[in-house]
Amino acid sequence: MAGSAYAQLQFSQSPYDSDGIQKSDRLIVSELKKLSELKQGYLNKEFDTSPESSIMGAEIQEQRSLLRIYEITRKKMEHQLNLRLSELTLLREKLEELNKQNRLLVKRLNQTQSGPLNNPKSLQPFDLFTTQHFVMVLGSAVKSIRNFVRSMIVEMKSADWDIEAAASSIEPDVLYSKADHKCFVFESYVSREMFDAFQFPDFSLHNMSLPDKRLLKEFLLDKFHELRSTDPNNFLQREPKSEFAKFCRAKYLRLVHPRMESAFFGDLSQRKTVNSGKFPDGEFFALFAEMAKWVWLLHCLSLSYEPCVSIFQVIRGSRFSEVYMENVVEERSFPAPDSLENDALSVAFTVVPGFKIWEIIVQCQVYLLHPNFNQGSK
Known part of the structure; x- marks a missing residue:
């Protein structure tokens, strides 16, 4: 005791x-x-x-x-x-x-700002390393991707492609609340290809002449300033052997399948031109070059931060989180997350990847699936 x-x-x-x-x-x-x-x-x-x-x-x-x-x-x-x-x-x-x-x-960062800062071309060197300006360049990249996808869908319709079958080949077994939401799956496909290997200085292309790690940030900043105020098509014609040209060449050949190009234009002349080391004219490639420019600028900028900006996306079936994700469709068919059970909203696919700048999360854009959703078009 x-x-x-x-x-x-x-x-x-x-x-x-x-x-x-x-x-x-x-x-x-x-x-x-x-x-x-x-x-x-x-x-x-x-x-x-x-x-x-x-x-x-x-x-x-x-x-x-x-x-x-x-x-x-x-x-x-x-x-x-x-x-x-x-x-x-x-x-x-x-x-x-x-x-x-x-x-x-x-x-707040995603809100449209007034004044000269709203134009990415007006950025000064001391303006670059802020979250706001990274988001601004990202916004231009997303806008250019959507412009390219819009043109691609127009060409698909003109070529009598089955849009539904094409969408299903990218993301099968997805129910869309509206028929025109299928554009998001094509945006997802284009974003995935354009941002693939984004975290690597050479995009894993292995044919770029990059300096060693000590000089890399300065090199990428020079490339950023070199291209940001330039028409990308003129730049490609003038500098067909530049690092940006190598990036465009590799991404175009990977993104635009020969079958797609043949259906759109009747032959593979644009592909042959790109393979020969030159670049074609025309609105379709001009939109591609504009998109490639903004992805390249975002890439150069992200690797110039200290530490480098990291990129992320979420896989299908992941539970929706407002911290890391933004619903690309803002409509009443998707109730607010707070009004649902924890697992009521899940991700169908990532449309645009997200980024982490220091401790700040820039949300990725996702298309959501509702578990109780039983109507709509495939």
């Missing part, structure tokens, strides 16, 4: 409990007195000293002491659990507040 009293004393010390300490102290003194009386009784032969009685009495005392220790340990663990639960609640509240601040910041 003295052991259990000592355990109670330890428990009362953290957190400090003066009443508990005094109670434990009295209990320890009481137990010590009992031990002293037991010793005196044994010496004076005042109780039954038979082995059976002594063993049983000792076992009873030991079990009582163990029960007391277990009870004290249980109380101590309950106290520690309550402390951890309180800490967890505080951390959850702090996380929610940080998430709200992050969402507000990203929305």
